[in-house]
Amino acid sequence: MADRINVLWVSKTAPYDNVPHAGGKVHNYYLKALHADPRFDVRLVTFADSLFYREANDDLSGYGIEHEIIEHKTEGLAHALWAGLNMETRLNPWNRYGGLTYNFEAFKALSAIRAIAGSGYAPDIVILQWTQMGLLVDKVRAIFPGARFVLIEEDVAYQGAERAADISGSSFLRGRAATLKKAELAALGDADLVILNNRKDLALVRGEGVKTDFWVWCPYYQSLLGSERAYDGRREIVFYGAMRRRENWSAALWFLDEVFPSLEGDGYRFTVVGANPPEQLTSRVREGVSFTGFVDSVEPYFARALCLVAPLSMGAGIKVKVLEAMSAGLPVLTNDIGIEGIPAENGVSYLHCEAPSDYSSSITALANNPGLRDRVSCAARGLMRGSFSFEADAKAFPNRVFALAVGI
Numbered sequence: 001m002a003d004r005i006n007v008l009w010v011s012k013t014a015p016y017d018n019v020p021h022a023g024g025k026v027h028n029y030y031l032k033a034l035h036a037d038p039r040f041d042v043r044l045v046t047f048a049d050s051l052f053y054r055e056a057n058d059d060l061s062g063y064g065i066e067h068e069i070i071e072h073k074t075e076g077l078a079h080a081l082w083a084g085l086n087m088e089t090r091l092n093p094w095n096r097y098g099g100l101t102y103n104f105e106a107f108k109a110l111s112a113i114r115a116i117a118g119s120g121y122a123p124d125i126v127i128l129q130w131t132q133m134g135l136l137v138d139k140v141r142a143i144f145p146g147a148r149f150v151l152i153e154e155d156v157a158y159q160g161a162e163r164a165a166d167i168s169g170s171s172f173l174r175g176r177a178a179t180l181k182k183a184e185l186a187a188l189g190d191a192d193l194v195i196l197n198n199r200k201d202l203a204l205v206r207g208e209g210v211k212t213d214f215w216v217w218c219p220y221y222q223s224l225l226g227s228e229r230a231y232d233g234r235r236e237i238v239f240y241g242a243m244r245r246r247e248n249w250s251a252a253l254w255f256l257d258e259v260f261p262s263l264e265g266d267g268y269r270f271t272v273v274g275a276n277p278p279e280q281l282t283s284r285v286r287e288g289v290s291f292t293g294f295v296d297s298v299e300p301y302f303a304r305a306l307c308l309v310a311p312l313s314m315g316a317g318i319k320v321k322v323l324e325a326m327s328a329g330l331p332v333l334t335n336d337i338g339i340e341g342i343p344a345e346n347g348v349s350y351l352h353c354e355a356p357s358d359y360s361s362s363i364t365a366l367a368n369n370p371g372l373r374d375r376v377s378c379a380a381r382g383l384m385r386g387s388f389s390f391e392a393d394a395k396a397f398p399n400r401v402f403a404l405a406v407g408i
Contacts, residue, residue, distance in 0.1 A: 016059035098180025155317020198341025224328035
């Protein structure tokens with residue numbers, strides 16, 4: 001081993017300080033924590049759409065992180081080729097990765113890694129971030145047989161695929177979810193260390209017999225513990241998330257159709273905060289319903305709102321939007337999927353809701369009971385202070401990698 005430990009980090013999406021999505025923020029935070037430790041020499045292979053390529057490249061260069069960004073072309077012949085090959089991945093029922101890792105994406109990542117190996121570079125540690133890259137662990141291990149491998153799972157992907165298949169009733173999607181589950185569990189079993197965002201996912205994969213060494217860290221989130229609640233009596237209900245993602249816009253649409261009509265006429269407003277809301281949502285704009293699109297900061301919306309609702313039916317893993325709202329002291333109304341991985345107590349640090357009537361009655365109770373609002377707000381912030389310190393885990397992370405590299 002050289003004086004410094006060589007770490008090759010391979011990810012699906014480029015990290016940079018202004019990256020807008022939750023998974024990218026987690027990646028950015030922990031990558032830079034490792035890079036800042038003088039024991040490590042970090043090299044990154046990642047992807048970025050043309051729209052974000054320059055910003056990501058400039059950011060990584062500014063931090064002095066050696067990197068190669070594989071550009072997703074968004075127009076022209078290269079884009080058409082990429083889209084065509086990716087379509088085959090989605091439609092092929094025998095795809096070995098259950099349609100999660102696109103053919104061309106795997107090809108480009110492995111080509112870049114083989115080129116690095118051909119230059120004589122030999123990593124001590126290989127980190128594969130997101131399940132899409134983790135599924136390539138057997139192929140990357142064949143390139144670097146002497147390395148130790150870390151897989152970072154933002155969530156357990158096959159659980160989200162199973163939920164989507166159950167909602168659709170599609171036998172095709174059920175088959176794809178089963179294929180993905182087999183591939184994902186095999187990849188986790190092939191790693192030397194797996195990092196998860198919550199203990200619920202740990203129990204899930206342990207229950208499937210995976211015996212790899214696991215570590216659960218706290219995902220990075222925008223902590224609003226220092227912000228002030230500025231609730232002034234307005235009856236504003238907030239939904240927050242990346243609105244191009246189906247699990248988010250479908251949840252907002254469900255609330256708008258199934259819950260909000262019972263509240264209209266009593267001064268309530270429903271505000272959807274997040275970039276790229278689809279036409280299925282924006283066509284429903286009316287008095288009391290608004291869509292902000294992208295915002296620079298969610299803090300003022302959280303500060304003044306009555307509550308955040310998260311009636312999710314798809315997706316998997318811990319929900320960063322819920323962590324951020326709780327850190328702001330904003331009462332959260334959500335269901336089993338929305339609260340999974342968060343050790344919150346119903347009626348204390350959040351309000352559990354499943355049926356439309358659960359949401360409407362809880363919202364009414366919050367609007368009419370200042371004591372309930374204050375108790376939930378205070379308990380939520382207390383939970384975040386006591387259980388979700390990404391700062392501590394950012395200090396522990398380099399030590400975990402170092403121990404793996406030197407065989408401690």
